[in-house]
Amino acid sequence: MRLVILSLLLGITTLVEAQDASQCGFIQEANYRALCRALADKNTSQCGFINDSDLRAMCRAIAGKEPSQCGFINNSDQRAMCRALTASR
Secondary structure (H helix, E strand, O other), X not given: OHHHHHHHHHOHHHHHOOOOHHHHHHOOOHHHHHXXXXXXXXXXXXXXXXXXXXXXXXXXXXXOOOHHHHHHOOOHHHHHHHHHHXXXX
């Protein structure tokens, strides 16, 4: 399961550059659909629909350009990825 989550999170780097949320509706998993919309629209209000607290914090960090949100992530791998993705922002 951890490998699946990590591979999905690696896909976030592609989503960070997304400009069109129209494809997000095709994502079946609700948390990742909300993440996709938040990143594509650069709108943190979509992050509130994410049930997983670590993913919600990552969403707020990346979409809202708030690196401090990475500190709320419990999973150390996800926290490090969050910091890496927000470092240049």
